[in-house]
Amino acid sequence: AQSVAQPEDQVNVAEGNPLTVKCTYSVSGNPYLFWYVQYPNRGLQFLLKYITGDNLVKGSYGFEAEFNKSQTSFHLKKPSALVSDSALYFCAVRAPSTGTASKLTFGTGTRLQVTL
């Protein structure tokens, strides 16, 4: 069975500082990995995904994530945080097969708080 772990319930960072939101996964075979962001009272918005190729993936709003196969990690990063980045971030994994495996398995989420 596939699973995702987000070890930090909350990450606090000052505006202008770099941020990292951690994610590790477990899946059979090569994973498809996703990051979503949820702003208050909103649905989830897609940020970026890793399918294959370059381990560093760039996404929306200046976010990027690095796929590390040996450490089974897919940490979300941003060089300079903004207060408006404050939200709930979810990492998700999907096994690379069709049918029932098309569902995403999500982590429990990490709340990012960016302060002035």
Next chain:
Amino acid sequence: GAGVSQSPSNKVTEKGKDVELRCDPISGHTALYWYRQSLGQGLEFLIYFQGNSAPDKSGLPSDRFSAERTGGSVSTLTIQRTQQEDSAVYLCASSLASGGTVEQFFGPGTRLTVL
């Protein structure tokens, strides 16, 4: 174009009542998913529809939960004899296909409160 829409945005019901939650996916999206988001937990997969194929119901927590998708578009999630533990935000998502590389687009959710 319009995104995924869900209705109602909020639903308060009494224990034992039935509720119906509606999802309108993005036009042309063949795959539709329901998830449940409980306080302090991640998103829990409930059910998945792809075209005319039989739905994947493996995530439904009990036989009180059911869902249908009419005409390959609108979907309704029904919870019968609601319990307090059913209180959560129910999220619907759709995607162009069911392939593993395709991202899902989420609606704003329906917040269900069972008193």
